[in-house]
Amino acid sequence: MVETTKVPEHQIEETTGGNGRRMEMPSIQLDNEQIVRSRGDAPKKTKVIIESKELTIRYGPKPAVIDVTMPVYEHRVTAIIGPSGCGKSTLLRHLNRMNEFIEGVNMDGELLYRGANLYGAGVDPVEVRRRIGMVFQKPNPFPKSIFENIAWGPRLNGLAAKRDLPELVEKSLKQANLWDEVKDRLHESGLGLSGGQQQRLCIARTVAMTPEVILMDEPCSALDPVSTDAIEDLIFELKDRYTIVIVTHNMQQAARVSDYTAFMVNGELVEYGETNQVFTKPKKKQTEEYVTGRFG
Amino acid sequence: MDVEQQNTPEITAGPRLKLRHAKARAFSVVCAAATWVGVVMLVVLLSDVIFDSTGWIYSRVDRDPRMIMYKLETDPQFVAQVEERAPSLLSGMERKAKSKERTLAKNGVELTAAELADFKLDYLHSQLAKDEHCFAALDTHPTTRERWLIGGTIIKDIIATFPSRFPTKAGLKSALAGSLWLIIFTALFAIPIGVSAAIYLEEYAPKNRLSRFIEVNIANLAGVPSIVYGILGLAVFVRGIHLGRSVLAGALTMSLLILPVIIIAAREAIKAVPDSIRQGAFALGATRWQTVRHHVLPVALPGILTGVILAMSRALGETAPMIMIGALSYVAFVPTGPMDDFTVLPIQIYNWVAMPQREFHLLAACGILILLIFLLLMNSVAIFVRQRAQRNIKW
Numbered sequence A: 001m002v003e004t005t006k007v008p009e010h011q012i013e014e015t016t017g018g019n020g021r022r023m024e025m026p027s028i029q030l031d032n033e034q035i036v037r038s039r040g041d042a043p044k045k046t047k048v049i050i051e052s053k054e055l056t057i058r059y060g061p062k063p064a065v066i067d068v069t070m071p072v073y074e075h076r077v078t079a080i081i082g083p084s085g086c087g088k089s090t091l092l093r094h095l096n097r098m099n100e101f102i103e104g105v106n107m108d109g110e111l112l113y114r115g116a117n118l119y120g121a122g123v124d125p126v127e128v129r130r131r132i133g134m135v136f137q138k139p140n141p142f143p144k145s146i147f148e149n150i151a152w153g154p155r156l157n158g159l160a161a162k163r164d165l166p167e168l169v170e171k172s173l174k175q176a177n178l179w180d181e182v183k184d185r186l187h188e189s190g191l192g193l194s195g196g197q198q199q200r201l202c203i204a205r206t207v208a209m210t211p212e213v214i215l216m217d218e219p220c221s222a223l224d225p226v227s228t229d230a231i232e233d234l235i236f237e238l239k240d241r242y243t244i245v246i247v248t249h250n251m252q253q254a255a256r257v258s259d260y261t262a263f264m265v266n267g268e269l270v271e272y273g274e275t276n277q278v279f280t281k282p283k284k285k286q287t288e289e290y291v292t293g294r295f296g
Numbered sequence B: 001m002d003v004e005q006q007n008t009p010e011i012t013a014g015p016r017l018k019l020r021h022a023k024a025r026a027f028s029v030v031c032a033a034a035t036w037v038g039v040v041m042l043v044v045l046l047s048d049v050i051f052d053s054t055g056w057i058y059s060r061v062d063r064d065p066r067m068i069m070y071k072l073e074t075d076p077q078f079v080a081q082v083e084e085r086a087p088s089l090l091s092g093m094e095r096k097a098k099s100k101e102r103t104l105a106k107n108g109v110e111l112t113a114a115e116l117a118d119f120k121l122d123y124l125h126s127q128l129a130k131d132e133h134c135f136a137a138l139d140t141h142p143t144t145r146e147r148w149l150i151g152g153t154i155i156k157d158i159i160a161t162f163p164s165r166f167p168t169k170a171g172l173k174s175a176l177a178g179s180l181w182l183i184i185f186t187a188l189f190a191i192p193i194g195v196s197a198a199i200y201l202e203e204y205a206p207k208n209r210l211s212r213f214i215e216v217n218i219a220n221l222a223g224v225p226s227i228v229y230g231i232l233g234l235a236v237f238v239r240g241i242h243l244g245r246s247v248l249a250g251a252l253t254m255s256l257l258i259l260p261v262i263i264i265a266a267r268e269a270i271k272a273v274p275d276s277i278r279q280g281a282f283a284l285g286a287t288r289w290q291t292v293r294h295h296v297l298p299v300a301l302p303g304i305l306t307g308v309i310l311a312m313s314r315a316l317g318e319t320a321p322m323i324m325i326g327a328l329s330y331v332a333f334v335p336t337g338p339m340d341d342f343t344v345l346p347i348q349i350y351n352w353v354a355m356p357q358r359e360f361h362l363l364a365a366c367g368i369l370i371l372l373i374f375l376l377l378m379n380s381v382a383i384f385v386r387q388r389a390q391r392n393i394k395w
């Protein structure tokens, strides 16, 4: 489990935490650089789980992602940042083949999942999506009970016997920090929850499938600071068991939660590196301007 | 304080805003008026039907033209009475028959006595339909009240009896049974095919030129006059595959007729299901069918059922295609299988309305009431299904 430490402001500069350490930060007074530096050392290298190689994605003739080569490390959080319309969502959706539901999408290059081509012959997209789950920008619980929302996926995929479902639901809701809030209303509609609770329900639903990777597309963009905080906490906790790729517009969020950061502009990957480095010593001027808020 | 007085803002409506308010008010008045016109018309229609369906049916056998003809030929006393009360009727009959005979004789056609009698009967028929006075002239027997039509009687009496040429005995047992058979078989064909087609077109079919072409043509088919479907049914089902004038042929024709309506309504309902629900399901490793079955269909069901109700109501009320495929008007038995002859409620009602005797009009009004009750029951079934299916849907 992750250990949570309250760090008084004056100590932040000196604190060196391990990678898994979460700092509660009065973020308003801090700039991104401070946040990042406070997280200390570079993340320990792990295995590459997903790797895109010279990946180009087009909507019809129009490219949305151009020649992107980057790894995603196992049990690490990778953030994708960049100005609106630069292809973040397109890239993310490509990682679990959700792009296939959009008419006219085509690709060049390779996308490897544990070394195997995700788009290779014989790869079943349904199985891909079971292993690589996704949380969307707008909370989208099913118009069913909270219990059903979570139990549906595992039941569908035969991951749990009927009698184990209640336990699984409880476990997933606990992992998503939602259990205490909904344990008395499991059979009420998932849509009766607040926006932040709905988003956590969607995360619980994804977690219940025990995927290997969780993709999150701006999961906090519709949420208030408190819910955002709850979800960021959650990401920290989930990191132990899952690999997370998160798209965000919030620089502080990227700085706080991620281990690696990819910065995109106009479909191209401008910079990729450890979050620490991208935020404190960016190699490109464009990156520096963006993370400090002067560009974008 | 000084500052407060200075800053008192002007928040009353200016002339432009006043005009906008006036327009808004006018529009809402128009809409309310339209609604009320609709409501009033419905109430008038319904009360008219109920009013028309209430009354005594007298036992006046002699109002049957054939009966009258028979009596004119056999009962001299009756002839004398008619001659006294409505002299023009008998002479008119003779004149009509004579003139027909003459014109045909010119062309070298000889008429038999039976054919001559038929012409006389035709004339009598038309006079009876035109002229209430004729009835009085023909009225010989004291009238006896035999049937009081309303309420329980409708159910017990009309439903339980077969059609007859005597209004005192006529009922619509066979028509009701025929409609029931027809509706059941139509639903059996049209609902699964229509909903499946809608699912395919919305969820599976690639959005290319062919699917757009199909889309446009389905919309066009929904506007084709029903008689055309009747002709098609006659050619294909009755004659082509030799189903005859059976319930099955009727149901297949009706299915063709209402398929476009069901497909269009179901497609709209499926289209209205937010895409985010599908995405959420897919992201959990669901197949297309699982997504459709567990999320799209339940959410779309109310819309689909609305379309189904509309379509089935239409199938219940359509007369033209049924006449075309030869759903008989006089059926004195209840169909026992899909290959039996049949007739349907609207045809029976139509036949009653076309009868000269007033009593049949009363029966027709009762028939309309029964048709409405039938519709209501059918719709409640749909509402029940909808409620059941929605137990798991929680908005």
Ligand SMILES: Nc1ncnc2c1ncn2[C@@H]1O[C@H](COP(=O)(O)OP(=O)(O)OP(=O)(O)O)[C@@H](O)[C@H]1O
Pocket: A059, A063, A064, A082, A083, A084, A085, A086, A087, A088, A089, A090, A091, A102
């Ligand atoms: N379904 C689509 N069809 C055609 N073009 C699309 C589609 N979705 C996205 N695009 C285009 O692809 C480009 C990248 O879009 P994408 O949604 O990936 O951007 P994004 O980085 O996620 O932006 P945002 O931060 O605003 O969400 C944009 O130019 C967009 O117009």
Ligand SMILES: [Mg+2]
Pocket: A088, A089, A090, A217
């Ligand atoms: Mg996006």
